[in-house]
Amino acid sequence: MGVTAETPAPVSPGPEPFSERLKASTWTHHQAAEAHGFTQALLGGTLSREGYTDMVAQHYFAYTALEEVGRTLAGDPLADRFLLPALERVPALVRDLEHLVGPDWRDRISPTPATRTYTARIEQMADRPEGFVAHHYTRYMGDVSGGQFIRRVAARTYGITDEAGVAFYVFDALGSLPRFREGYRARLDSLELDAAAADRVVAETRLAYQLNTEVLADLGKLYTPAS
Secondary structure (H helix, E strand, O other): OOOOOOOOOOOOOOOOOHHHHHHHHOHHHHHHHHHOHHHHHHHOOOOOHHHHHHHHHHHHHHHHHHHHHHHHOOOOOOOHHHOOHHHOOHHHHHHHHHHHOOOOHHHHOOOOHHHHHHHHHHHHHHHOHHHHHHHHHHHHHHHHOOHHHHHHHHHHHOOOOOOOOOHHHOOHHHOOHHHHHHHHHHHHHOOOOOHHHHHHHHHHHHHHHHHHHHHHHHHHHHHOOOO
């Protein structure tokens, strides 16, 4: 008598990795930032050098706040795993501003109203490690990914022949960027978050994208008024 093979029971998928949930939950916010007129002018090579320089300046204020909060949270079990010296952008932004603006750049740049709102929110994360992770993810993962295309466009558009001027987008110390992104997602997936904490990270990430888009809108009023 032969043996009748049984149809295998369907395998239930495991829980969704947190990195996938975070990406899916914030995708429309990410797209809104990419579709903004200011971003499109930058990517299309039609943004003025002045507009690009002002964007670099706004980055400087945001990253100064973010990296200062990171130092405040050093040793926190949640935030500490994301504090990677090779990611820090302020020294590169200083180099870019010295090249784009001149040695007196500190006296010649200022935050837009939207940037002031954005940095104030980042500073509030000094005692909210989950929120810090949200802002960290929003900024650095975007720069390591899409920022590489911006680097090439900016170098071509503004005649930048060495790193100064686009140093912000240079992450040579990270080695393989695809491998780094994979490791970053693994860090997110390994976070021990209860449902409420995970919801807070998702909500703060959405807010971070919104605040960043508002920064672009402020810049757009100045440099792409038709957008």
